[in-house]
Amino acid sequence: MRSDLPRPDLIFETLTKRFGATVALDEVSFAVPPGAVTALVGPNGSGKTTLMRVALGLARPTSGQALVAGRPYRRLDAPLTRIGAMLNASAVNPALTGRTHLRWLAAAGGIDPAPVDALLEQVGLGSAARRRVGGWSLGMRQRLGVAVALLGDPPILMLDEPMNGLDPQGLVWFRGLVHRLRDEGRTVLVSSHLMGELEGLADRVVVIHHGRIAADADIDSLLAGGARGAGSDLGSGSDPGGRPSLEDVYLSLVTSSALARP
Numbered sequence: 001m002r003s004d005l006p007r008p009d010l011i012f013e014t015l016t017k018r019f020g021a022t023v024a025l026d027e028v029s030f031a032v033p034p035g036a037v038t039a040l041v042g043p044n045g046s047g048k049t050t051l052m053r054v055a056l057g058l059a060r061p062t063s064g065q066a067l068v069a070g071r072p073y074r075r076l077d078a079p080l081t082r083i084g085a086m087l088n089a090s091a092v093n094p095a096l097t098g099r100t101h102l103r104w105l106a107a108a109g110g111i112d113p114a115p116v117d118a119l120l121e122q123v124g125l126g127s128a129a130r131r132r133v134g135g136w137s138l139g140m141r142q143r144l145g146v147a148v149a150l151l152g153d154p155p156i157l158m159l160d161e162p163m164n165g166l167d168p169q170g171l172v173w174f175r176g177l178v179h180r181l182r183d184e185g186r187t188v189l190v191s192s193h194l195m196g197e198l199e200g201l202a203d204r205v206v207v208i209h210h211g212r213i214a215a216d217a218d219i220d221s222l223l224a225g226g227a228r229g230a231g232s233d234l235g236s237g238s239d240p241g242g243r244p245s246l247e248d249v250y251l252s253l254v255t256s257s258a259l260a261r262p
């Protein structure tokens with residue numbers, strides 16, 4: 001890494017996580033740079049959520065480390081103001097209103113609850129805020145999850161499958177929000193299986209497969225490389241100019257024999 005570049009905010013260093021005989025993460029190293037949206041993609045069970053859980057101190061690495069603003073999460077002061085995360089947006093007490101949920105989290109995290117109402121408006125939940133979350137749709141819970149991540153106005157955001165359940169209007173809203181956060185210079189890591197959406201959202205793509213990094217590149221280079229390297233088996237989503245879609249390149253990467261686990 002060049003020493004004259006700003007230090008990335010979120011770094012994974014030779015991170016390995018085993019659950020018994022299962023190797024969920026296998027010496028994973030990459031940096032998530034500020035001022036960009038980084039997509040984390042990979043098949044079911046490839047290690048995306050585990051990676052995020054380790055970054056948040058919810059799972060202990062077997063070896064290696066995840067650093068948030070230069071430190072392991074557990075050693076951060078006021079962590080909600082350093083990194084905001086959405087892991088499982090449905091894990092909310094259904095008896096609480098969205099507003100109460102956010103105010104409790106703010107109180108628990110030592111954050112001023114005053115901006116909670118504005119935050120609920122920002123994520124499109126202003127009119128539902130005083131209703132119990134138990135009656136909310138998946139998309140509404142996802143929006144609440146985004147609000148939780150934004151609660152501490154953190155410079156780093158880590159969102160696990162945030163677009164699931166969003167309707168087309170919600171997807172447009174989410175893209176605008178994430179691009180604004182990026183343009184403010186924040187670090188954004190988003191995992192998703194929705195390749196078409198990620199193509200319009202992400203600046204960088206990290207592909208994880210069997211717990212190993214299969215690609216880590218800016219999206220234009222990845223698609224240009226895919227166009228040169230992936231050959232005639234690509235095509236369903238290619239544009240007429242010959243550039244493959246992210247879905248094409250992703251499928252090519254995760255089905256290539258070089259990456260298949262023996």
Ligand SMILES: Nc1ncnc2c1ncn2[C@@H]1O[C@H](COP(=O)(O)OP(=O)(O)OP(=O)(O)O)[C@@H](O)[C@H]1O
Nearest residue numbers: 019022023024042043044045046047048049050051
């Ligand atoms: N608490 C756990 N105990 C045992 N194994 C686990 C645990 N958490 C994750 N794993 C295993 O680790 C591997 C990675 O799982 P992980 O949930 O990180 O994948 P993922 O990429 O997020 O998948 P998905 O796209 O389906 O959400 C899987 O083999 C999974 O079964």
